[in-house]
Every structure is written in structure tokens, then in C-alpha cells.
Amino acid sequence: MVRYPDSLKVFVAIDCIIFGFDGKDLKLLLVKRKLEPESGNWSLMGGFLFPNEDLEEGASRILKDLTGLTNIYCEQLTVKGEKNRDPGSRTVSVVFFALIKIEESDQESVKNHNAFWIELDKRPSLIFDHNQMVLEAIDHLRYKAALHPIGFELLSETFTIPQLQKLYEAIYNVPIDRRNFSRKLLSTSLLIDTGMKNIHSTTKKATLYRLDKVRYNEKFHAFWNFMADAMK
Amino acid sequence: MVRYPDSLKVFVAIDCIIFGFDGKDLKLLLVKRKLEPESGNWSLMGGFLFPNEDLEEGASRILKDLTGLTNIYCEQLTVKGEKNRDPGSRTVSVVFFALIKIEESDQESVKNHNAFWIELDKRPSLIFDHNQMVLEAIDHLRYKAALHPIGFELLSETFTIPQLQKLYEAIYNVPIDRRNFSRKLLSTSLLIDTGMKNIHSTTKKATLYRLDKVRYNEKFHAFWNFMADAMK
DNA sequence: CCAAAAGTGTTGTGTATACACCCATGT
């Protein structure tokens, strides 16, 4: 077996861009670093790839460690390998894009990592090339949510159509017609009426739906048209 | 500055999935390996990331080396990091997706690398996880060509609408209505009439168009609707 | 009774499809 020169070897890092939605604003889960390098500065949650794990396993490990959750929507977003992106040592970073249901995450665990849910529009500047990663992630969220039903990954198990609408309005920062949005969503056959109502409302109580997971999995990769015009 | 343990370091490879279109069939540019490991077997064109180059530079270098071309449509497709994907040594591979105008490539250079344009449907089994990479690339081609005007990257500078149609029929393996396809493409404002005709035709000579590159660059990331229904 | 939010209905406009028909070219 041929041996390659070890001088070609580099570190492989994993960085996670973690989105959440609190019913009003889109948020990012960011870490105020306690370790060198860049101690005290803000960054994405990350770590090095371990010798005994695949890339996706590494991302799952990091996300589980931070949030306590296992079944997180998570996909590769990009790889960053610019020569001098990490001043310490040549490091290639695999960036993952994750969507979290905030209220299901372990707030204790988040606090222990010195991590905070920060409104997207109020995020601080991040270390290295993490700012650029976040910009690409926002683009990706807008892109993907227009064509595929990923919005549900940011909501609770049960949700109302007005809640879903507020989410899309936050993602695209545009007002949406309530009536057309409702009809469009109901026509997807993705929503199952739970028979319950949102008791927290002070006016007319909205119907609580849950996702039809069978149909969701079957048709996830089809092209939907949630906000396709927002990308025009 | 903190030092990380060198035991975490891995090799980073670059693999390129290179599509071409000869007017009739979609093709892949594949290499019959002359070096160990896996000498004599088929693989994607690839190499290791050099210490002095960024990822995209590495991909450009490999593509230039093989085809002689510099301005190739090329984007990151995915990263493969499965623990045992390379039996030699732990290697993370960044996979690039490239679209080539076959007739503009340097056939001598291709031949010197023992590379061959092979019809997609007749491709041999490839080494390592390269088969899986190709499957994902075909999916990506179908996905992206439905929404963005990437088909032009596979055609010559000037082309006819019937040629474009044959390309889309090859990508999606479906017949397309000539008249509706023509009107749809003309309505994009992406085509500029060159005033010339395709002299190679034995019947009525089709109009030769070229791409409006200004509009192409401006609106590339908008959502088009070339074959969106093929993904439903 | 009123304000605010949820839910349903209607109508016009534009886009996509399924067709029919005409034109140009070489044999």
C-alpha cells in the first residue's frame, strides 16, 4: 500500500450553524468562548473531527453535547478551506446547518457551554470566517424553506398556521397574506388537525396542527412553492 | 498559541465529477487509474489538497490539469468523511461538481491522463465511494438544472434551442414539447439571437443563440422553472 | 358591544399545457 506524505495532513473541524425560532424572531445559538484561541469572543459551536467518527457523527455529537437533542435536522452546508482561515494551523472546516426546536433543547446544557440564543439581527461579529458562514446559512435557509417543508423543524410538535406564518415572515422579512398562506399550507396535505386549539390566545383560538411525517418524508425532496416568489 | 494534537490530522482529497454533453448523451469524464492503489480501476479525477492552496484553487488546478480549461462551472457538491472510505489512510474528500463544454476541452491532455468521456448510462463501477458521489451529482444536476440556467454550461458558446432541448431531455430522460420549450426559453431573456443559423442541419436550419451573460449573472440565483415539474 | 385575531369565499390575472398549423431545406 502506498504511503502519502504526512506533510499533506490537515486538521478537520466541524462548525454548526444552529437556527431557532421563538415565535417572534429567528435566533442563532452562539458560543462566547472560554478557551484560547479567541477567548471571550463569539463563535459558532464547533470542534475537531475525531479519528473514530464520520463527519455526520461528529456533527451529531457536537449538537447533542450542546443541546441534549438527538433527532436534529442537520445537513452539510459547505466546506471552508481557505489557506489562512485559522491562524493556528491549517484547518479545513465542514460547516453544518441545523434547525432546532428551541423549547425542546436542554437550557441547562446550553448555559453550561456558555452558549446563548441570539436574535439574528442582533448577532455579534464572530471569529475567523464564521460571519461568512452565517451569511451563507441565512441564504440557504431562505432558499431551502421556499422549496421544501423545513420550516416545521423550527416549530413544536404541534403548531398553528398563524405561528407558521410568523416564521416565514421572519425568514423572508416580508408580510404574507394570511388567507392565501393558510390555503396554500392546508392544500399541501402536510398538516394534520389535532382537534385541539391554541389555548394561549386571548382572541379566537387557532387550530393546532401536527406534521404528517409519512407524507413529509415521502415528498420532502419534491419542489414545493412556499415562498418561491421571494427568491425572484 | 495552543497546539492541537497531530493525531487528529487527516488527508484532504479533492474529487471532481465532470459532466459533458455531446449533443446526444450526457457523459462523465472518468479516469482509468495507472497508479496504486486500485491501479487499472475506474475513478473520478482527483488529488490531494496542497498546503499552499484553497479548496477551490485545488479543484481548479485539477480541472485545468486534466482539460486545459480555466473558466469551468464548478461548485462544491459535498464532503465525504466516512471513517473507512479510503482503506489507505483516513481521508476526507471534498467533492466538486463541474460542467464542461466537451469540444472546448483539450483532448490531448485528457488522453494523457488516461481519462475518457463515458456515457452516463454506461459508466463502469468506480473505486471507493465514488459511485455514491456520482449518484448524488446526478441528483444535483437534475435539481439545479430545473431551477437555474446551468444547462448552458454544457453547450458551446452558440447553440440552438433544439440542442438545448435535447440536453434537458437527456438530463431528465423525458420527452419535452418542442413548442412550449421554445417559448419558455425565449421568454427568459437569456438568449441573444446571433443572426446565424446552424449550417450542419440537413433540414430547416435552426437559429443560433448565445447566452446573455449579464442577465445570466444577475439572475442566476433567482428561481426559474425549466423543469420544476420533473421534480414533483 | 367592540377590538383583534382566526377562518372561509370569490374573482381576476397570469402561466403552463396540449394541441394545430406554417415554413425551410435537401433529396
Add this chain to the structure above:
DNA sequence: ACATGGGTGTATACACAACACTTTTGG
């Protein structure tokens, strides 16, 4: 003249956006 392929026209169906109206709830 005729077969083959290129180019244009049109009617229909369907999806979407814009708007009006009704219902529920708490105060």
C-alpha cells in the same frame, strides 16, 4: 413533391394574488 425538423399561434385549465366577509374570544 415530400419527408424532416424548425418556428409560431391559440384555447383551456390551473395556480396564485388581491380583496370582502364571517366567526370566535376576552375585556
